[in-house]
Amino acid sequence: MLSKEEVEIVVLSLKVAFASVIFSVPLAVACAWVLARCSFPGKTLFDALVHLPLVLPPVVIGYFLLVMFGKNGWIGGALDAWFGVTFAFRWTGAALAAGVMGFPLMVRAIRLAIEAVPVRLEWAARTLGASRWRVFFTVTLPLAIPGLAVGVLLAFARSLGEFGATITFVSNIPGETQTLPLAIYNLTQSPGADAAILKLCIVSIVLSVAALAASEWVNRVARRRQSA
Amino acid sequence: MIEVDIKKRFNAQTEISAKFASDASVVALFGRSGSGKTTVVNAMAGLVKADRGHIRVDGVTLFDSERAINMPAEQRGIGYVFQDGLLFPHLSVKQNLFYGARRLSPAHDGASSIPFDQVVDLLGIGGLMARDTPSLSGGEKQRIAIGRALLSRPRLLLMDEPLASLDSGRRGEILRLIERVRDEFGVRIVYVSHSIGEVSRLADDVVLMNDGKVVACAATEEIFNRADLRPFTGRFEGGALIEAHAVRHDMKYFLTTFKFDGGELIAPGVDTPVGARVRIRIRARDVTLATERPRGLSIRNILEGTVGAIDNRGGAISEVHVLLAGPGALSGRELLARVSTQALDEMQLTPGQPVFALIKAIAFDKRSMGFSA
Numbered sequence: 001m002l003s004k005e006e007v008e009i010v011v012l013s014l015k016v017a018f019a020s021v022i023f024s025v026p027l028a029v030a031c032a033w034v035l036a037r038c039s040f041p042g043k044t045l046f047d048a049l050v051h052l053p054l055v056l057p058p059v060v061i062g063y064f065l066l067v068m069f070g071k072n073g074w075i076g077g078a079l080d081a082w083f084g085v086t087f088a089f090r091w092t093g094a095a096l097a098a099g100v101m102g103f104p105l106m107v108r109a110i111r112l113a114i115e116a117v118p119v120r121l122e123w124a125a126r127t128l129g130a131s132r133w134r135v136f137f138t139v140t141l142p143l144a145i146p147g148l149a150v151g152v153l154l155a156f157a158r159s160l161g162e163f164g165a166t167i168t169f170v171s172n173i174p175g176e177t178q179t180l181p182l183a184i185y186n187l188t189q190s191p192g193a194d195a196a197i198l199k200l201c202i203v204s205i206v207l208s209v210a211a212l213a214a215s216e217w218v219n220r221v222a223r224r225r226q227s228a
Numbered sequence: 229m230i231e232v233d234i235k236k237r238f239n240a241q242t243e244i245s246a247k248f249a250s251d252a253s254v255v256a257l258f259g260r261s262g263s264g265k266t267t268v269v270n271a272m273a274g275l276v277k278a279d280r281g282h283i284r285v286d287g288v289t290l291f292d293s294e295r296a297i298n299m300p301a302e303q304r305g306i307g308y309v310f311q312d313g314l315l316f317p318h319l320s321v322k323q324n325l326f327y328g329a330r331r332l333s334p335a336h337d338g339a340s341s342i343p344f345d346q347v348v349d350l351l352g353i354g355g356l357m358a359r360d361t362p363s364l365s366g367g368e369k370q371r372i373a374i375g376r377a378l379l380s381r382p383r384l385l386l387m388d389e390p391l392a393s394l395d396s397g398r399r400g401e402i403l404r405l406i407e408r409v410r411d412e413f414g415v416r417i418v419y420v421s422h423s424i425g426e427v428s429r430l431a432d433d434v435v436l437m438n439d440g441k442v443v444a445c446a447a448t449e450e451i452f453n454r455a456d457l458r459p460f461t462g463r464f465e466g467g468a469l470i471e472a473h474a475v476r477h478d479m480k481y482f483l484t485t486f487k488f489d490g491g492e493l494i495a496p497g498v499d500t501p502v503g504a505r506v507r508i509r510i511r512a513r514d515v516t517l518a519t520e521r522p523r524g525l526s527i528r529n530i531l532e533g534t535v536g537a538i539d540n541r542g543g544a545i546s547e548v549h550v551l552l553a554g555p556g557a558l559s560g561r562e563l564l565a566r567v568s569t570q571a572l573d574e575m576q577l578t579p580g581q582p583v584f585a586l587i588k589a590i591a592f593d594k595r596s597m598g599f600s601a
Contacts, residue, residue, distance in 0.1 A: 120314055123275045126301040127308040128328030128380045138327075142318045 002199070005174070006183075010203055013179040016091055017159035020099035021152055024106055028151065032110035033136070037119075053165075054104040062168025065097055069169070093170035094177045098162040102155030109154055113147020114140060145222040153215035157208055180204055230255060230384070230418065234271055234281035234291070244268065247281075248445040252432035254410055256448070257420045259437035259460070265420045268437070269386045272418065273308050274301030285384050307382030307415075311389040313369035315361050315376070322357050324372055328380025342381055342413055350408055351375050367398035374405065378413065385409075388420045399426075400594060406430060407598070424461065428452060428469050428509050429598030436460055448507070453562060455537070455549075467511040468563045474504050483528075483589065490552030490561030494528040495592035507598040512547060514591035515565035518584040519575055528589035535581045536562065538572070546572045550585045 002010070031050055035043070053061050069076035069087040079085045087093035117140050125135045141148075163181040170177040172186060184200050187193040233247040244264040248255075257265040270276040272283055274290065282292040285306070290299045307328075315324050329344075348354050351371045356364065364372065370390055377385055387406070391399045403426060410417055410430070421427050427434060427448065434451040436443045438460050444451060452461050452469040472488035482497035486506060493508065500506065521530065536549035546569045552561040563585050577583065 118314075120310065121316065123273075123301070124308065124310060124314040125316070125327065126275070127273050127304075127306060127386075128376065129302050129305075130327070131300075131302055139316060 002203070006196075006199065006203075008175060009178060009180060009183045009200070010207075012091060012175070012177075013160060014207070016094045016098055016179055017156050019092070019095040020102060020159045021106075021156050023095070024099045024103055024155060025148075025152065028103060028106040028155075029110055029141070029148070032107045032114055032151075033140070035107070036111045036114040050107050051104045053101050058101060058162075058164025059168050061100060062097060062165035065093070065100065065165065065169040069093065069096065087170070089170050089173060089177065091170075091176055094162075094166050094179060095159075097165040097169045098159035099155075101162050101165050102158035105158055106151040106155040109147050109151030110144060113144035113150075116147070117143045146219045149215045149218040149222065153211055156211050160204065160207055160211075180207075229284070229286055230416070231282070231284040232268065232272065234268070234278035234283060236267060236271065236276070236278045242440060244440045246435075246437070246442050248435045248442050250433040250435070250445065252447075253414075254417045254419055254431045255433045255435060256427040256431035257418065257435050257437060258422065258424075258427045258431075258451075259443075260422055263437040264440040265422075265437055266388055269308075269388055269418060269420055272384075273306050273386055274299060274304050275308075288383075305381075305383045307377030307380055307385040309370070309373050309377050309385065309387045309390050311392045313366075313373040313393075315364070315369055315372055317362050319361060320357075321353070321359055321361055321364070321372055324361060325353075325376050325379055328376060342378055342415075344379060346412075347375050347378050350412060351405060365398075366394050367402060370394065370398075370402055371405065374402075374409065378409065378415065382415065385415050385417045386420070387417060389422070390419075391421075391423070391426060403429065424452070424467070425509065425596065428507060452509075467509050468561075470508045470510060470561065472506055472508055474498075474500050474502050474506060476502060488561065490533075490563075491531045492529075493587070493592070494589045495597070496590060498594070498597065508592060509596040510563060510587060511591070511596070512564040512566035514587055515550070515563055516586040517548060517550070517565050517567055517571075517575070517577070518586060519577075519581075521584055522586065525586070526588070527586045529587040531563070531585045531587070533563070533583055533585055535577050535579050535583050537579065538577065540569055540572070544569055548572070548577060548583075550583060552585070 035047060035050070067073055071077065071080060071086070071088050076087055085092070087096050121139055121143070122135050125139045130138065161181055162179070163185065166177065166179065167182060172178055172182045178186070180200060180203065184197055187197045187200070229249065229251050231249045235243065235245045237243045244267045246264065246268045257268060259265055267276060271278045271291070277298060278291060278293070280293045283290045289295070289297050290304050291297060316327065319327065351374060353371050353375055356368055356372065374390070390406070391402055394402060406417070407430065409415060419427070419430055431448045433445065434448045435445045436451055436457060443460055444457055449469050449471055451457060452467070470488050470490070472486035472493065474484055475487045475492070476485050477497060478485070483494050484497045484500070486493045486495060486508065495508070516527070531552055533550040533552040536551045538546060538548050540546040545566055548565045548567060550563040550565055552563060565585060
């Protein structure tokens with residue numbers, strides 16, 4: 001079975017993936033709603049900005065994060081000084097990198113789901129006296145839940161697999177920032193570790209399949225509620 | 229009082245320009261599809277913003293471009309029944325009904341009291357409470373949609389082609405319900421339709437729209453009987469609209485007799501008290517003409533009159549206006565008869581000539597009669 005170090009790697013990977021997804025969801029929902037329902041000058045630019053992590057090399061993103069969120073970065077320095085929150089070379093930094101990389105995938109899925117909700121249903125709610133906020137939380141969001149589940153799954157899987165941005169931003173520190181892909185990469189650098197590599201690969205596959213099954217289940221429950 | 233005077237431009241070709249005012253309990257926006265009716269009600273509901281103008285309901289300004297007033301839709305207190313119901317699919321029937329009931333606060337100055345039980349009773353939706361929303365039939369959905377809008381206690385209820393997505397059987401049913409909603413709850417209704425039958429049954433005032441503009445706004449009877457508006461109204465299905473009242477029921481043959489300025493009409497028995505006002509639509513194609521009083525005919529209604537204008541656009545069919553004599557000399561009641569041009573020539577009908585208009589009793593069905601309390 002798994003050794004103590006291997007369990008630590010799996011636990012850290014899950015912690016990083018969950019944290020990245022949980023903190024991304026509110027922001028991704030907000031961005032998706034803005035992209036789906038609003039039109040404003042500079043929307044194309046905003047859309048491109050959201051998609052940047054999808055098209056740029058992960059190493060470039062990792063470097064940007066290092067520059068901005070490192071100890072001496074503009075944002076990282078301020079966060080450290082005011083709130084004592086540090087990203088550099090911490091698991092929180094790995095979560096930030098994973099969150100940024102998975103962000104466009106999550107926004108895309110949620111945006112499609114929101115666009116699929118008929119605007120006229122929202123109109124109906126407003127003529128019944130519901131404010132924009134109430135319309136969003138009682139009509140738009142509940143109807144977009146299946147798409148939200150897909151977005152969360154994609155981002156979660158992407159987080160579990162994040163490599164380039166993470167290693168650039170927070171390095172490869174066992175017990176702090178060494179997630180599954182980084183550990184596997186490490187093992188490939190030393191000879192005779194084939195069995196250990198295979199074990200971690202199987203763990204990766206199991207985690208991904210479990211995430212897929214969970215999202216499928218959420219999806220099915222949401223659909224059953226809507227069209228039974 | 230509903231006052232609307234708005235302009236909205238969509239592109240170089242399409243501009244909606246609507247101006248009308250009405251104090252009627254049911255105002256219909258009537259016109260072909262694409263004539264801008266829906267845009268006008270959407271602007272009234274606050275779902276679409278007009279470029280210029282104002283919208284006032286009972287003295288409350290909902291929109292005024294000059295004073296920069298644009299009340300948000302949720303504050304207008306205007307209920308809206310959409311063509312396709314638009315029930316929330318993820319909510320139960322009961323949750324749908326209660327969605328707008330938050331307005332039940334006494335501070336709201338909207339409609340008078342509209343108790344939940346009474347709405348459920350009238351609409352006959354008590355048995356649907358436990359059902360899943362997506363499993364409802366079209367007619368059931370529309371009942372819930374009407375109930376949902378009513379329970380939000382609107383100061384005004386907009387209905388945009390509420391019968392359009394229903395089969396003909398359900399249409400009559402829902403139309404009857406709308407009449408009862410109007411009579412029992414006293415809710416003012418703005419009814420959008422391109423169906424002459426629905427509009428002539430329900431509406432007191434009609435706003436006639438064509439090509440994005442209001443052509444006329446007047447009492448229903450006037451709109452459908454005015455010759456100059458026939459290009460807009462007659463195109464659908466020519467006919468005349470008559471205000472009458474029930475005078476007696478024949479229990480043996482189950483017939484009801486109605487009296488109007490131009491005479492009496494016999495129709496299949498309807499369940500309405502003697503004295504009740506009724507608006508009857510006589511379709512032009514149901515009217516037959518004769519130059520002398522016929523005998524030995526099964527036709528029940530024979531009305532005396534004189535030939536008025538004759539419209540013959542060169543086709544096989546002509547339309548003859550018949551000015552009814554009636555008891556009170558110049559009643560001004562006019563019928564429209566659609567006859568073949570060949571018959572017209574054989575009978576040598578000319579304006580001013582006495583003529584008899586024949587209408588079968590069974591030409592009147594429930595759909596051609598509108599009742600009001």
